[in-house]
Amino acid sequence: MKQEIDYETLVKEAIRALDSFYGGDSNSRYIYGSAVLTDKGNIYTASNYASDTASLTLHAEQAALSHAASHKDTRVVAIVCVGKEDPNGERLCHPCGICKQLIWENSNKSGIPVKVVMANLKGKYLVKDIKEIVPYPWPSY
């Protein structure tokens, strides 16, 4: 399904998802939001789900991808990441290596060139194809 992507709405949804942060210090700079758009036109959002161990924390992008999958809606067209790392809200949030891998695998399975939307808290964003930000993926087929 070919569709026009409304990036502004998607970024707003990811920013709104910051409020669903769970499990940690609500004043932390390490709060992230994500919004996934699927080829059915649905949007699934999530924030990170923090663990006291830190290493068990689910990243917002992971949680948003899982949220979509829980609705059997896995053909991702675009995914936003935004976060509170920068106190000024200016810096664009990039997905971490683990999340890039998960997004790449989703794209590889669906054949859809997933758009990765790196946003800041003010709604500014940069869009890159997952293949641009994962140039030498695994698996390589």
Ligand SMILES: [Zn+2]
């Ligand atoms: Zn991540």
